[in-house]
Amino acid sequence: EPEVTQTPSHQVTQMGQEVILRCVPISNHLYFYWYRQILGQKVEFLVSFYNNEISEKSEIFDDQFSVERPDGSNFTLKIRSTKLEDSAMYFCASSEGPRTSGETYEQYFGPGTRLTVT
Amino acid sequence: QQQVKQSPQSLIVQKGGISIINCAYENTAFDYFPWYQQFPGKGPALLIAIRPDVSEKKEGRFTISFNKSAKQFSLHIMDSQPGDSATYFCAAHPTGKLIFGQGTTLQVKP
Incomplete structure (x- = not known):
């Protein structure tokens, strides 16, 4: 499957460093998402991406964050200058179509x- | 209001019992409500979902009950099994994004 x-x-x-988190979505999916879950808290939406541009983003997704689909298979989340409060589990998701x-x-x-x- | 409130935070049920998790929302524009199941080390996975024009949806041992007037919905797990031990999230799916509840950690004791 x-x-x-x-x-x-x-x-x-370390705080202040840049990180890139990588995701390979399901191959025929066209819509991509990033969510995060701070320990002990709920899963929160960060951003959705379609056709090489951001469709929707949350207040959390500020200028420190960026997303990219650098090739036909990868989808990345970059945090430019990490803060302590960025510590979390980051989930990538994909879907075949939109809502x-x-x-x-x-x-x-x-x-x-x-x-x-x- | 873009929130979904979920309770309880944790739940312990004996094998064979019924597990009930409740959620409430405020935004009447929400029109699709999925439940996600998450095992340790895994991402959330869709379990069952309902639209507000239906009062109940059943898939196997899992049932969603929906009360549109009260803006509440709940997940019932019948004949709970130790393999059901996981974290359960209710959500609303109004646009591309999912809005999750706080999660309920279910432990089913053998």
Whole structure:
């Protein structure tokens, strides 16, 4: 069964450093998402991406964050200058289609990257 | 309001019992409510979902009950099994993004 993969599984970085989290969505999916989960808290939406541009972003997704689809298979989340509060589990997800009033396509989640900022 | 509130935070049930997790929302524009199941070390996976024009949806041992007037919905796991031990998230899916509840950690004791 196709699945979303993420690398690395755990990333430790120092405050102020840049990190890139990588995701390989399911191959025929066109919509891509990043979510994060701070330990003990709920899963929060960061950004959605379609057709090489951001479709929607949350208040969390400020100028320190960026997303890119550098090739036909990878989808990345970059945090330019990490802060302690960026420590969280980051989940990538993908879906075949969009959420419209008539259609709902399941979002498939990867296993996550645990980011620890020291 | 873009929130979904979920309770309880944790739940312990004996094997064979019924597990019940409750969620509430405020935004009447929400029109699709999925439940996700997450095992340790894995990402959330869609379990079952419902639209507000239906009061109940059943898939195997999992049932969603929906009360549109109260803006509440719940997940019932019948005949709970140790393999059901996981974290469960309710969500609303109004646009591309999912809005998750806080999560419920379920432990089913053998």
